[in-house]
Amino acid sequence: MALERERIAERAMYRLAEGELLEIYRLMTLIRRFEDKVAEMYTRGKITGFCHLYAGEEAIAVGAIHGLYDKDYVVSTYREHGHCLAKGASARAVMAELFGKSTGISKGRGGSMHLFDPVLRFMGGYAIVGGGLPIATGLGLAIAYRGDPEVVCCFFGDGALPQGAFHESLNMASLWKLPVIFVCENNFYGMGTLVQNAICQEELYRFADPYKIPGVRVDGMDVIEVYAAVSEAAARAREGKGPSLIEAITYRFRGHSMSDPAEYRSKREERIWQERDPIKRFRHLLLHERKIAAPVLDRIDQEESAVVDDAVKFADESPEPPLSELTKNVYVE
Amino acid sequence: MALITYREALNQALREELDRDERVFIMGEEVGYFGGAFKVTDGLIATYGEKRVRDTPISELTIVGAGVGAAMGGLRPVVELMTINFALLAIDQIVNTAAKARYMFGGQTKVPLVIRAPQGGGHQLGAQHSQSLEAYFVHCPGIRVALPATAADAKGMLKYAIRQEDPVMFLEHESLYGMKGEVPEDEDYLVPFGQAKVVREGKDVTIIAYSKTVHDALIAADLLENQGTDAEVIDLRTLNPLDIATVLESVRKTARAVVVYEGWLTGGAGAEVAAQIYQAAFDDLDAPIQRVASADVPMPYNRHLEAAALPSPDKIVRAVERIS
Ligand SMILES: Cc1ncc(C[n+]2csc(CCOP(=O)(O)OP(=O)(O)O)c2C)c(N)n1
Ligand SMILES: [Mg+2]
Secondary structure (H helix, E strand, C coil): CHHHHHHHHHHHHHHCCHHHHHHHHHHHHHHHHHHHHHHHHHHCCCCCCCCCCCCCCHHHHHHHHHCCCCCCEEEECCCCHHHHHHCCCCHHHHHHHHCCCCCCCCCCCCCCCCCCECCCCEEEECCCCCCHHHHHHHHHHHHHHHCCCCCEEEEEEHHHCCCHHHHHHHHHHHHCCCCEEEEEEECCEECCEEHHHCCCCCCHHHHHHHHCCCEEEEECCCHHHHHHHHHHHHHHHHCCCCCEEEEEECCCCCCCCCCCCCCCCCHHHHHHHHCCCHHHHHHHHHHHCCCCCHHHHHHHHHHHHHHHHHHHHHHHHCCCCCHHHCCCCCCCC | CEEEEHHHHHHHHHHHHHHHCCCEEEEECCCCCCCCCCCCCCCHHHHHHHHHEEECCCCHHHHHHHHHHHHHCCCEEEEECCCHHHHHHHHHHHHHHHCCHHHHCCCCCCCCCEEEEEECCCCCCCCCCCCCCHHHHHCCCCCEEECCCCHHHHHHHHHHHHHCCCCEEEEEECCCCCCEEEECCCCCCCCCCCCCEEEECCCCEEEEECCCHHHHHHHHHHHHHHCCCCEEEEECCEEECCCHHHHHHHHHHHCCEEEEEEEECCCCHHHHHHHHHHHHHHHHCCCCCEEEEECCCCCCCCHHHHHHHCCCHHHHHHHHHHCC
């Protein structure tokens, strides 16, 4: 099965125009640089609270969202900077949110774990494990109800599978044939707990079986493989055939959050996964398979670094939300 | 006596009770090898093993429900919810089972289950991770609600919680884990429930608090002293049972009361305290009771907005000034 998916991915890659490939590379690079800068700003006290970085997992957000249309919805977790940027958010708006500024994507009220942009149809980061799945199911219901050709892509971690919300959502979405793509980012750990110590069935994609929906496992370090799987699931959902479960195998390059030194992982294990760095791998592919010239990619690297620097400057110079607005928006006024 | 942190005091209480009673065991997310998200259970798995210190999947409803079942099966579980915010996933088992089983089954069973959870804001963790939810549980008959404010109480109250026979919501405050205090080393050091404590004596006004707000109240009392107001501060320690007698005794002396709590103002546990004071001591009051609590908003991330939403020593001082 893994081989077959690789072949699908290979075909998908040759279908993609050079511009698209470069866009994918650009977004993955943006996310990595953004997250590195966030870590720096966190250490400098510019960003506080809980902060969970996405470095290492970029191929999933970028690959999956490349398989969607702009009008499709995305629902995510507290580890959502990458998904939000991949859905089209500006680095400025996301950085300003982390700085708690009024120019932030959630006006400084949400912080790192609660990004939201209705225009981009980025329908929120939710910090309760499993909390996003019912929301995604409901968005799917709204689409089906309206009869629109849209889909919802819902990202969550391996840690969400033991929650009732996962099972209830898959059942309901399957029963009602809702257009939802459930994308499980299996990075082997929920905080310090290994998947096999938390879930009786380690092949997470097989949780699709009891709910009678397609379930596949993809290499989450391969952006094209993720893209191919999500495109397929999206096409199916648009045809009214219901939800899918995609398990993307990945690894977070940093600790669970900025306060976790990840002492439960061996350096050896971390090195092995660093070697599978999705950005390096994709760069290699672009250079050697698609014969894209190195300076083209180097330029993207420089441009994205500049985008992130500009975002920090913007966030730093932005105003704080006024104290007079403390109670604004508790209700629709 | 030993000078240790609130966190260490809880850890000691757990160790002593694990040693004392074989039926006691711990379960929760990351309580074993990770040592607990706030390191309260640090090192316990090395001493007691996986049977008695059990890492669970992220399944709050079933963690608590299994705790109820295990308690009905003769064990004495101490369940940790990583934070109180996740108790909302378990509230069915807390309210519909833990709190009701004994009564609903005619007194034929009991649920000696302790549910430990940290709560509170002040760390810019945003709307879903900064809540103080004690009022949810105080509202429900059948479950005890304990909120220690000091290291000594953390130890003595947790040991008492584990030894008594009813289900307990044992609510710790995230900001208190690092706070040090003198803690008795006696293995039978227990702080029974339902005993409020006068932590500062005064004659002009009674400030009634619990959990972290006790410390805010003490700071406020110092500030008030500079202005010539002599405040008495009471730490309620448990909200169920509620020691209203100690509160009334104080209020009858001072004739003024301010209730301070970190939950939302509306429908907060302090509103119940105020209501009971009015009912029993209306004629003894010289001024209306004031409440200082969190603003009725989901917690904002921005630090200035968060500070504006939370109770603080300054806000307590202003509340006292309003009735002085
Ligand atoms: C209901 C609930 N329980 C516990 C937590 C605390 N918590 C936050 S993240 C996390 C681990 C989740 O792991 P996973 O779903 O695999 O996502 P990852 O962090 O690996 O991306 C836990 C236990 C929470 N936020 N919500
Ligand atoms: Mg994980």
